[in-house]
Amino acid sequence: MHTRRDFLQFAAVAACLNGVAGFSPRASAQQQLTQDDLLAFNAKGKLTLLHLTDLHAQLKPLYFRPPSENIGVGDYAGIPPHLVGEDFLKHFGLERGSALAYAHTMVDYVDMARAYGRLGGLDRTATLVNAIRAERGDSNVLLLDGGDTWQGSYTALKTNAQDMVDCMALLKPAAMVGHWEFTLGTDRVEEIIDSLDYPFLASNIVDNDWEEPVFESTSIVQAGDTTVAIIGQAMPYTPIANPRWMFPQWSFGLRLEALQANVDAAREQGAEVVVLLSHNGFDVDRKLASEVSGIDVILTGHTHDAIPQAINVGNTLILASGSHGKYLGRVDLEVKNGKVTDHSSNLIPVFSDVIEPDKQMADKINEVRAPYQPELDRVIGKTDSLLYRRGNFNGTWDDLICQGMMEERDAELSFSPGFRWGTTLLPGDNITIDDLYTQTAMSYPQVYRLEFTGERIKEILEDVCDNLFNPDPFFQQGGDMVRVGGMGYSCAPEAAMGSRINNMTLLATGEPIDPNKSYVVAGWASVNEDVEGPAIYDLMENYIGKQDIIKVEPNQSVKFTG
Amino acid sequence: MNLTRRTFLTASASAAVAAFFGSQQAFASLEDLNKALNDYTGGAEPGEGPLTLTTPEIAENGNSVPVSVLVESPMTEDDHVESVMILAEGNPLPDVATFHFSSMSGEAKASTRMRLAKTQNVVAVAKMSNGDFYKVSNNVKVTIGGCGG
Numbered sequence: 001m002h003t004r005r006d007f008l009q010f011a012a013v014a015a016c017l018n019g020v021a022g023f024s025p026r027a028s029a030q031q032q033l034t035q036d037d038l039l040a041f042n043a044k045g046k047l048t049l050l051h052l053t054d055l056h057a058q059l060k061p062l063y064f065r066p067p068s069e070n071i072g073v074g075d076y077a078g079i080p081p082h083l084v085g086e087d088f089l090k091h092f093g094l095e096r097g098s099a100l101a102y103a104h105t106m107v108d109y110v111d112m113a114r115a116y117g118r119l120g121g122l123d124r125t126a127t128l129v130n131a132i133r134a135e136r137g138d139s140n141v142l143l144l145d146g147g148d149t150w151q152g153s154y155t156a157l158k159t160n161a162q163d164m165v166d167c168m169a170l171l172k173p174a175a176m177v178g179h180w181e182f183t184l185g186t187d188r189v190e191e192i193i194d195s196l197d198y199p200f201l202a203s204n205i206v207d208n209d210w211e212e213p214v215f216e217s218t219s220i221v222q223a224g225d226t227t228v229a230i231i232g233q234a235m236p237y238t239p240i241a242n243p244r245w246m247f248p249q250w251s252f253g254l255r256l257e258a259l260q261a262n263v264d265a266a267r268e269q270g271a272e273v274v275v276l277l278s279h280n281g282f283d284v285d286r287k288l289a290s291e292v293s294g295i296d297v298i299l300t301g302h303t304h305d306a307i308p309q310a311i312n313v314g315n316t317l318i319l320a321s322g323s324h325g326k327y328l329g330r331v332d333l334e335v336k337n338g339k340v341t342d343h344s345s346n347l348i349p350v351f352s353d354v355i356e357p358d359k360q361m362a363d364k365i366n367e368v369r370a371p372y373q374p375e376l377d378r379v380i381g382k383t384d385s386l387l388y389r390r391g392n393f394n395g396t397w398d399d400l401i402c403q404g405m406m407e408e409r410d411a412e413l414s415f416s417p418g419f420r421w422g423t424t425l426l427p428g429d430n431i432t433i434d435d436l437y438t439q440t441a442m443s444y445p446q447v448y449r450l451e452f453t454g455e456r457i458k459e460i461l462e463d464v465c466d467n468l469f470n471p472d473p474f475f476q477q478g479g480d481m482v483r484v485g486g487m488g489y490s491c492a493p494e495a496a497m498g499s500r501i502n503n504m505t506l507l508a509t510g511e512p513i514d515p516n517k518s519y520v521v522a523g524w525a526s527v528n529e530d531v532e533g534p535a536i537y538d539l540m541e542n543y544i545g546k547q548d549i550i551k552v553e554p555n556q557s558v559k560f561t562g
Numbered sequence: 563m564n565l566t567r568r569t570f571l572t573a574s575a576s577a578a579v580a581a582f583f584g585s586q587q588a589f590a591s592l593e594d595l596n597k598a599l600n601d602y603t604g605g606a607e608p609g610e611g612p613l614t615l616t617t618p619e620i621a622e623n624g625n626s627v628p629v630s631v632l633v634e635s636p637m638t639e640d641d642h643v644e645s646v647m648i649l650a651e652g653n654p655l656p657d658v659a660t661f662h663f664s665s666m667s668g669e670a671k672a673s674t675r676m677r678l679a680k681t682q683n684v685v686a687v688a689k690m691s692n693g694d695f696y697k698v699s700n701n702v703k704v705t706i707g708g709c710g711g
Contacts, residue, residue: 211628211673239622240707251628253618463706474619475703527707 033099033116033354039131044344045334047226048136049275050129052171053146053301054323056180056421057156057164058438059365061118061352063424064324065388066106067395069560070305071493074471076283081305081320092308103326103349104306110386113426117353120325122167123365124350126358128328129171136332140224145176146301146321147234147279150192151183152421154437155372160188163368165195170361175199175219179235179279179302183443185246201232201277203262204255214250217262220269226335229266231295233259233278235302237477241467243444245529254280254474256292263294272338275299282307282320283473289313296340297331302478304390304420310345319345324423326350376434381544383429385552389422389439392468393481393491393560396552397422397439401536402485404543405522409449409533412508413457413487415523418464418480431544436537440524445535447524454504455515461489461501469493469500481558487513488557507557595649595656599687602647602660603695608687611696613646615686621678624704630673631661633688633696643670644689652682678704 072082083091085105094101102112103119133141149168150161161184168176175198181189193200193215203217219230235241236254259276266274276295278285281303289298290313297310298318306322310331321329327347334342369376389395398416405414422439425431452460460482467477481491490503504513513519524536544550599608612634621627633643642665648658661672670688678684681703688696 237620240620240705244622251622253620253622257616460706467705477620 033351035127035131035355038348038351038355039128039135041330041332041346041348042344043136044332044342046136046140046224047228047273047333047335048132048141049297049299049319049329049331049333050132050141050143051146051299051319051321051329051331052125052143052173052325053279053299053321053329054148054304054421055122055145055164055325056148056152056323056438057150057161057441058120058153058324058423059122059155059163059167059369061121061124061350062324062438063113063118063426064120064326065109065113065386065390065424066104066306067390067392068106069392071392071469071560072283073469073493076286076473080307080311081282081303094308099349099351100308104308110426113424116351119327119352120350121352121355121357122171122325123357123359123362124352124355125325125328126171126361127355128348128350130358132330137224139222140226142174142221142223142228142230142275143171144230144275144277144299145171145173146277146299147177148180148301148323148421149176151180151442152438153441154376154434155369157437157441157443158372159368160184161192165192166368167361167364169197170364173198174221175201175230175232175277177201177232177234177277177279179238180242180442182234182238182247182250183242185443186249189247199232201230202234203231203259204233204236205250205252206255208249208251211251213258217258218266220266220271226272226333227270228273228275229263229269229271230275230277231259231262231266233276233280235279235281235478236284241477241479241527243527243529246443254284254288256288259288260292260294263292267294272335273297273333273340278302281473281476281478282318283476284478285318286311286313287473289316289318296333299329299331306347308347310343317343317345319347321347323421376432378433379430380433380436380541381431381547381550383425383431383550384427385550386424386427387429387431387550387552388424390420391480393558394483394555396555398483399485399552399555400544400550401439401524401540402483404540405447405524405536406485408539408543409447409522411449411486411520411522412506413519413521414485415460415521416483416485417523417525418468418482419525420478420480431550433541436540436544440537440540442525444525444527444531445537446526446531447522447533447536447539448526448531449520449522449533451518452521453516453518454513457487457513457519457521458501458504458515461504462498465491465493465500466497470497484558488559490559490561492561494562503559592651595651595685598647598649598656599685602687602689606693606695608695608697610698611688611690611694613686613688613696613698615648615684615698615700617684617700617702620703620705624678624680626675627678627702628673628675629658629684631671631686631688633670635670635690637663637665637667637669639665640691642667642691644691646670646672646686646688648674648676649685649687650676650678650682651685652680653678658684678702680704
């Protein structure tokens, strides 16, 4: 994809990076970009699907640095979404310095962020959704919420996600699916679902006693003159990746037989288009598309991958619409005689500075945040370094969290989970409570302090590593590698489980980790019940408050071996 | 696989002689597994057949892993499934359960839950009334959990 728009942006930003005097980089980059440009689309047929996924409760515009590593293994190596930086630009024909290069890669990240500003903001997304509904006709547009919507901010934590429920209601989704939603616990999830005007779908959740479906699997809707079936797929490994005790009656899994049966049933009921609204993760859905027949479009989430256009697997289109509100995914379908005959797709990057906020949504966002505004704005520190989370092995935010846990809990080592949610702060930014909670807001935040033997530490690392790099995507759970403080190691993703992690070294002494020796480890987000310790957000508020200014040196302690 | 209450009752009724073994000391060797298999088949080599074994790809709870088996069969006097044995090759004792059927069973379908000590292959072997044996195997991963994004 190479449009005139990209070229103009490239020219403008290239100029500002070269330091033309008296030239505001921000203004120049944005002069080239308009709301109409973002909405420009090669419309097809009548039906439009809009996909918003993995918002992680981010109502306001934000910075989100894309990862430096997103390694694919086996058949999935080196193909989207396992491309980053220059490789991504080359594969998709994007110019370095263009708006899309900034949205999709970490190349020149800080300069690009200062030039193009923040992405996202649900009031901006609402403007885009409304414009597309006006363009295509309200009834022809289905907005689908891919889940991980109700968790990830201070206000979502304090309101038990009511802030997100109230804001999302204004967007009038046709359906949603879940993952982190379940960490609100069974009662709250059921309470919210009862209040929704749209279905919460899951083809792959059954109750533990009778293995009967817990949720509706399918919603069949009339979109204009097209009959569309939406089938939902929750994150299959929620009870493994997150605390099962919070929703003990529900069993998940891929359940492809149930999915195939639901697809077939939808076709029998007259569905001309079958959409899978999925929280499986990209590679899982890529494989699933070749094993389950009859799905026209998979709107995929969970792994936070953003791919500029939908990818074809056989007769199935897969659209991966990123995370944190950075993008709105759009697929247009032409349907003739009950079959999809043509399509067009795009991720629309939500450049917050050039999109007029939707007033109704902006008012609602202000309303839900207002009771907490003084606390949200409270400055707890300042950073000299770029703070971000994404990356297969580490990110500076987690480096900071690992350091904070070791110091505050007097531990030799620390573990921070490989979550992919959390926003980015630029060098020179203040750190507010709002910022801290984008990294830490969740319902099982206790920081434990335990002794593990070196052997056990190796087992844990190997186990997590296999969740990330198992060559069969159906065994991948979708997060990144657990971040380790105080210890270096090498990782060979292509190796077999049990032999990927080597050269484990205690950084304090430079000594190898002894399998038989016990080490004091601090960590957070344990899936076990009754974990004791301070909440990670309180611990980090204390720790950050003690530092004059945050400086995180580049992390050299994990060596990646091919 | 969508198991209904009826299926569960069928399974319970069929599983008149379901043998369960708890976790004990050492893990089974492949020898133990092969011996159990041989005792069951009388030395016959099981082939591929219309036998479906349903297990999760990754166990949510290693102490209670759902497992179900289904054998396509007319279930007549002349042509029916006699029994299905389930083995867990990485457990201290590999025998999990044996479900017995007859032409009166209606269908050869059963489900239960098993404990899995670690990541391992779960094997199902069906014995047919004509003396044929079918075998199928699934790998089930037992993981520490946590850290999901």
